[in-house]
Amino acid sequence: MxxxxxxxxxxxxxxxxxxxxxxxxxxxxxxxxYFHIGNARPFVVFDTLRRYLEYRGNNVRFxxxxxxxxxxxxxxxxxxxxxxxxxxxxxIAEYYRDAEALNVRKASVHPKVTENMDEIIAFIKRLIDKxxxxxxxxxxxxxxxxxSGYGKxxxxxxxxxxxxxxxxxEEKKEDPMDFALWKAQKTDDELAWDSPWGKGRPxxxxxxxxxxxxxxxxxxxxxxxxxxxxFPHHExxxxxxxxxxxxxxxxxxxxxxxxxxxxxxxxxxKGNFFTVRDILKDYDGEVIRFFLLSGHYRGPIxxxxxxxxxxxxxxARMITAKNNLKYLIANxxxxxxxxxxxxxxxxxxxxxxxxxxxxxxxxxxxxxxxxFELIKSINTYTKDGASKEFAEAALKLLAExxxxxxxxxxxEEEDIDPEIKQLIEERQQARKDRNFARSDEIRDLxxxxxxxxxxTPQGIRIVKF
Numbered sequence: 402m403x404x405x406x407x408x409x410x411x412x413x414x415x416x417x418x419x420x421x422x423x424x425x426x427x428x429x430x431x432x433x434x435y436f437h438i439g440n441a442r443p444f445v446v447f448d449t450l451r452r453y454l455e456y457r458g459n460n461v462r463f464x465x466x467x468x469x470x471x472x473x474x475x476x477x478x479x480x481x482x483x484x485x486x487x488x489x490x491x492x493i494a495e496y497y498r499d500a501e502a503l504n505v506r507k508a509s510v511h512p513k514v515t516e517n518m519d520e521i522i523a524f525i526k527r528l529i530d531k532x533x534x535x536x537x538x539x540x541x542x543x544x545x546x547x548x549s550g551y552g553k554x555x556x557x558x559x560x561x562x563x564x565x566x567x568x569x570x571e572e573k574k575e576d577p578m579d580f581a582l583w584k585a586q587k588t589d590d591e592l593a594w595d596s597p598w599g600k601g602r603p604x605x606x607x608x609x610x611x612x613x614x615x616x617x618x619x620x621x622x623x624x625x626x627x628x629x630x631x632f633p634h635h636e637x638x639x640x641x642x643x644x645x646x647x648x649x650x651x652x653x654x655x656x657x658x659x660x661x662x663x664x665x666x667x668x669x670x671k672g673n674f675f676t677v678r679d680i681l682k683d684y685d686g687e688v689i690r691f692f693l694l695s696g697h698y699r700g701p702i703x704x705x706x707x708x709x710x711x712x713x714x715x716x717a718r719m720i721t722a723k724n725n726l727k728y729l730i731a732n733x734x735x736x737x738x739x740x741x742x743x744x745x746x747x748x749x750x751x752x753x754x755x756x757x758x759x760x761x762x763x764x765x766x767x768x769x770x771x772x773f774e775l776i777k778s779i780n781t782y783t784k785d786g787a788s789k790e791f792a793e794a795a796l797k798l799l800a801e802x803x804x805x806x807x808x809x810x811x812x813e814e815e816d817i818d819p820e821i822k823q824l825i826e827e828r829q830q831a832r833k834d835r836n837f838a839r840s841d842e843i844r845d846l847x848x849x850x851x852x853x854x855x856x857t858p859q860g861i862r863i864v865k866f
Contacts, residue, residue, distance in 0.1 A: 407654040424617040428626035431468040432492035433477040435676040465508040502686030533644040539585025539599040555632035606637035624651035694765040729792035741791040751775035
C-alpha cells in the first residue's frame, strides 16, 4: 500500500513497524459541543483506513482520544452553569451517538485527558529534566529552539514563524515560539490538578503525545488528523515526543483536506456552520458517509445540498442493487451454470480495481467507481434472472467491498413513522384511482424524507437511505 506522508511530501510504501499489529493514532474531538461536518471527515476517512487494513488481514490498534480539558469546555460549563466534567461527559455521549449514525466504529481505546494526568505530569517533568522545557510562575513551556527539528512537518522556518508570533499579556515564555505544556490555574472554577509547579492543567499538545506513547509506544506507524492540525498541533507533538523519547514519533503522517460549505469556508459568523446532528435531520448517516468518501481524502471537498442529493442518489443505487440481489436469492433456485461461473470470474476484476484504488493512498473515490462498475455488470447479468447461487455470490462480493467503506450496513427493521406509513397508503390508493400525478408527488415527498419505494411483483418494498 502507498500512503502520502505529510512528513516527506511524497507517497511511500507503507511498511508497519510490527507486522502483527499496526498502530494508528487519530486526534479526536474536544468535547464541548456536537461535532461538525469538518470534524466528521477525519473520523470517517481514518475509520475507513482502519477497515481497509483489517480487510487486508492486519491487526490494527486504533487509538482516538477525547480532549475533555480545554478552555472551550470551561467556557461551555460557565454558559450552561454545569461542572466542566458533566459538559465533557455529555458531549462524549453525543459523539458516540453521531459516530454510530455515520457507521464510525469505536476505537480500540478512547483515552481521556482527565484519566491520564499522572502520565502527563511525568512526561512534562522528563522534558524539564532534559532541558527542553522550563517552568515560570506555575506555567511550563516547551523551548522550541532547543529542538533542532522544529518545523519539519509543516515545512515552516522557525525564524519566519517567530516573526509572526507574539506573546500574550499573561504569558511569561522566553521566546514567542515556545508553547505551553502546563497552564497555571487562573480562576477557582477552572479544572485543575496538583503538580510540582502548582495547581493547573495540561496544554493541548502534550495530551496527544502522552496518550499516543502510553497506548501505542514511543514510535507509532500512522498519526492522522485534519489538515488544520499540521501546525501547530502535530508539529508540537513531534517536538515534545521526540525530545522526551529520543525516537521518531510517527513514521507516517496522514492529513485530510478541508471542507467548504457552498464553496465558502465554514464559519458561525457566516451562518454556514453545520453540525452532523443538524445534517442528520435531512440525511441518513450513510449518505453523509458516502459523501465524505466520494472525493479523495487529501483534496478539499465542498458540502452543498446538490452534492448531498448526488450522494443520496448514489447510495440509493447501491441499496437497490443489494435489494435486487436479495430478491433474486429469495425467489430463485438452482446452481451456477457454466455461463454464470464465467461471469463471476469477470466480476472479480472489480474487486481487483477496488483494491488497487485503496492501495493507492486510500483512493475511496476510485474505489466507489469500481463498485458502481460492479453493480452495472451485475445488473446486466441478472436482467433476465439468475440462479440463486449466482445471486448469492454477487451479493457476497458487493457486501464485501461496501463493508470496507462502511456502507450498506444491514440495519434492523425499524418501525415505520406513522406519517410515512400514511403517505405510502395514500400513494397506493392514488395508484388504484389512476391518479398518477398524486402518486408521483407522494413518491417525491417520501424521497425527501429518505424513503424510497420499489414496486415489485410481491408489492411495495420500502428502502431507507
